[in-house]
Amino acid sequence: xxxxxxxxxxxxxxxxxDAGADAVYCGFRDETNARNFPGLNFxxxxxxxxxxxxxxxxxxxxxxxxxxxxxxxxxIWYRAASDAVNLGADALILADFxxxxxxxxxxxxxxxxxxxxxxxxxxxxxxxxxxxFEAKRxxxxxxxxxxxxxxxxxxxxxxxxxxxxxxxxxxxxxxCSLSSYATGKSPNMNGVCxxxxxxxxxxxxxxxxxxxxxxxINKFGPGEAAGYPTLCKGRFxxxxxxxxxxxxxxxxxxxxxxxxxxxxxxxxxxxxGRQRGKAYVAEVxxxxxxxxxTEPAARGPLLARLKAMSEGQRTTAGAYEKRWR
Amino acid sequence: xxxxxxxxxxxxxxxxxxVQHVARRLFQRLLEAHPDLFDRLGEYRGCRFSFTPxxxxxxxxxxxxxxxxxxxxxxxxxxxxxxxxxxLVMLLALLEGRCDADALFFSRxxxxxxxxxxxxxxxxxxxxxxxxxxxxxxxxxxxxxPLCAKFATEVRRRALKEMA
Amino acid sequence: MTDLxxxxxxxxxxxxxxxxxxxxxxxxxxxxxxxxGETVCSKRQHFIEPHLVEVVERLERAGKTVVFSSLAxxxxxRESRIIRDLIDNSDHQIEVNDLSAIGLIKGRRHLIGPLVNxxxxxxxRLLAQRGAERIxxxxxxxxxxxxxxxxxxxxxxxxxxxxxxxxxxISARCAHARSKGKTKDNCxxxxxxxxDGLSLKTxxxxxxxxxxxxxxxxxxxxxxxxxxxxxxxxxxxxxxxxPQDCDMVGVAKIFREALxxxxxxxxALHQLGAIxxxxxxxxxxxxxxxxxxxxxxxxxxxxAR
Numbered sequence: 188x189x190x191x192x193x194x195x196x197x198x199x200x201x202x203x204x205d206a207g208a209d210a211v212y213c214g215f216r217d218e219t220n221a222r223n224f225p226g227l228n229f230x231x232x233x234x235x236x237x238x239x240x241x242x243x244x245x246x247x248x249x250x251x252x253x254x255x256x257x258x259x260x261x262x263i264w265y266r267a268a269s270d271a272v273n274l275g276a277d278a279l280i281l282a283d284f285x286x287x288x289x290x291x292x293x294x295x296x297x298x299x300x301x302x303x304x305x306x307x308x309x310x311x312x313x314x315x316x317x318x319x320f321e322a323k324r325x326x327x328x329x330x331x332x333x334x335x336x337x338x339x340x341x342x343x344x345x346x347x348x349x350x351x352x353x354x355x356x357x358x359x360x361x362x363c364s365l366s367s368y369a370t371g372k373s374p375n376m377n378g379v380c381x382x383x384x385x386x387x388x389x390x391x392x393x394x395x396x397x398x399x400x401x402x403x404i405n406k407f408g409p410g411e412a413a414g415y416p417t418l419c420k421g422r423f424x425x426x427x428x429x430x431x432x433x434x435x436x437x438x439x440x441x442x443x444x445x446x447x448x449x450x451x452x453x454x455x456x457x458x459x460g461r462q463r464g465k466a467y468v469a470e471v472x473x474x475x476x477x478x479x480x481t482e483p484a485a486r487g488p489l490l491a492r493l494k495a496m497s498e499g500q501r502t503t504a505g506a507y508e509k510r511w512r
Numbered sequence: 513x514x515x516x517x518x519x520x521x522x523x524x525x526x527x528x529x530x531v532q533h534v535a536r537r538l539f540q541r542l543l544e545a546h547p548d549l550f551d552r553l554g555e556y557r558g559c560r561f562s563f564t565p566x567x568x569x570x571x572x573x574x575x576x577x578x579x580x581x582x583x584x585x586x587x588x589x590x591x592x593x594x595x596x597x598x599x600l601v602m603l604l605a606l607l608e609g610r611c612d613a614d615a616l617f618f619s620r621x622x623x624x625x626x627x628x629x630x631x632x633x634x635x636x637x638x639x640x641x642x643x644x645x646x647x648x649x650x651x652x653x654x655x656x657x658p659l660c661a662k663f664a665t666e667v668r669r670r671a672l673k674e675m676a
Numbered sequence: 677m678t679d680l681x682x683x684x685x686x687x688x689x690x691x692x693x694x695x696x697x698x699x700x701x702x703x704x705x706x707x708x709x710x711x712x713g714e715t716v717c718s719k720r721q722h723f724i725e726p727h728l729v730e731v732v733e734r735l736e737r738a739g740k741t742v743v744f745s746s747l748a749x750x751x752x753x754r755e756s757r758i759i760r761d762l763i764d765n766s767d768h769q770i771e772v773n774d775l776s777a778i779g780l781i782k783g784r785r786h787l788i789g790p791l792v793n794x795x796x797x798x799x800x801r802l803l804a805q806r807g808a809e810r811i812x813x814x815x816x817x818x819x820x821x822x823x824x825x826x827x828x829x830x831x832x833x834x835x836x837x838x839x840x841x842x843x844x845x846i847s848a849r850c851a852h853a854r855s856k857g858k859t860k861d862n863c864x865x866x867x868x869x870x871x872d873g874l875s876l877k878t879x880x881x882x883x884x885x886x887x888x889x890x891x892x893x894x895x896x897x898x899x900x901x902x903x904x905x906x907x908x909x910x911x912x913x914x915x916x917x918x919p920q921d922c923d924m925v926g927v928a929k930i931f932r933e934a935l936x937x938x939x940x941x942x943x944a945l946h947q948l949g950a951i952x953x954x955x956x957x958x959x960x961x962x963x964x965x966x967x968x969x970x971x972x973x974x975x976x977x978x979x980a981r
Contacts, residue, residue: 196640225629226552226636255795258824285798309750315779330848358845364816368967383628424877467612512860
């Protein structure tokens, strides 16, 4: 199984490659990808150098163009696709049908992967993407169990990639407007979830409050482990009870299930975290690389050290385990 | 006992001007070694950032637009667009990209305030620069050079040990 | 002429309540089209089945076009089968809400629901080529995009989400069941206890969202009344009313009269507030702002509520 690693900067890209990635995914420094954060991502020139660095070392570079094109401004996405193709991207990771159709028509040789943001969660959906756009690989949403994945793989002709470590979307990806409901900016339209422009941290006595737009979404006691200020991991009141209505601050880790994933027919394991620092990339990629070539019994202690990298300093297998539902 | 709390004792009593003088020389040296240090800041270059080591009585104010660096005592009134607070070794480790800021935020070792876009832009700008304090500061020249390089090496050793 | 579509009921209503709602819609609501069927959770399907034939017959007798809604999130084998059966066996038009239905329905005339990501005319065109005749655009879409898609002349009828709590997210996990100490697999249909959603407040006790089984919806109710004129001028031919637990016949009448110019938008809004009094209105998405926001066009609009 391939190990697909994130890079938000050229420095992180080099770390990913040096730490043992099979492929690195990244995006341009604009709204064409779902990690459109200040100071993050690649200029055209940086991507050219990154792809060359990957080539020299026999690693692949995937370019994420996984937001939805804004009507009237499609040219921004078309130009990004054209540049990525010309710079030699090994695959484009797409979510928007309109963009997929465009890429298929203009660049028939270009390898096309379907982003998790497209929300293809069943065999019929995947077969549609293969039939309509000749998708070679689909990244599955984090809503499926390993048994679901195995069943899906038996019925589709393309490769399957799944997230194994990092941020955990509680909602079906690409189908969530919680962020824009509170801030006006969404992953689909703007490539941001809980945009930094709308996040504020406030001290209230010994508590740290996180606010998103006009809404308080969490309060942390002194020393209490925190997570990203996303709504799906916020604390709310329902009736008389306060708590995490959707999910705790926690990250995904299904590396304990490598054998089951292999048996399910998964082709590639993806690490989330283009927004993270190069230290995260180096640590997570090298650890997972080591875990992949280690006896199952020895993996536990190896992976335990990644908890410190995780939201709430905890990890979960999420939807990959049926009980999570 | 932490290295930095040892440092804090004499620094608390030191006059701020000479300390600031040394800090500015180090800052200048970093900018020479990494002329693209603030490139990724984009529109946040004009922001004023405060860095508050939790274990020192000082606040470092950085304005990339200058670029300028100044020091204030903690009791002084300081205005900044965005601020980061953490033990000194962690701030320096972040400068070198040796630890992940998000992870330190999750563990609550790092506190952030003010404009989060500016914070993210700065983090990403620093993260993409391969700052290596012992290497970069060893070329400082003058009587301070060996001292700084030694200090930086020691800080890194401590940082990695404390965060392990 | 702008059509009115009654969208599917996203909530779990018990069989008799569901039946009575539609019989009244059939007899009294000035809507052209009614989209029926469970859209949110496959486990709920059996609640409506005993009443389906009667409801369809009554709606059709009243001259309404009946459309069947497909599930929004399809992950289980059983759910795939439900979609396949719906497409293979239905003699009514189908509104698709996920990619599996888009794939399976190719070549047949169909509708696209608001839960499919249509953000631009390239996507709308592709869906039209595969047989889509009508697209209800995602509620998140700002009017600038809506009008651009319409201006591009895509050969489909476009619809916007005119009234109702906004479907914001869907999950494999059931937060509604979880809030009552249950899991999705052992939920005992507790979501049926809140026919208008379970209120979720911030820690500062600010009403924010509502839970509806695996779906998360807005606390506010989107109401595009002050915007009707620009929507119509942009070439949008249809408006969706999404059922809430309130007098939807009254809601439909208000929208119909406002569209026909029989009442001005301000009075329409005022009347709407009387029908659904406990829930604040929002129109932020339309104006490219936070979805929760209410953007008043004029001072008088702000004081309307």
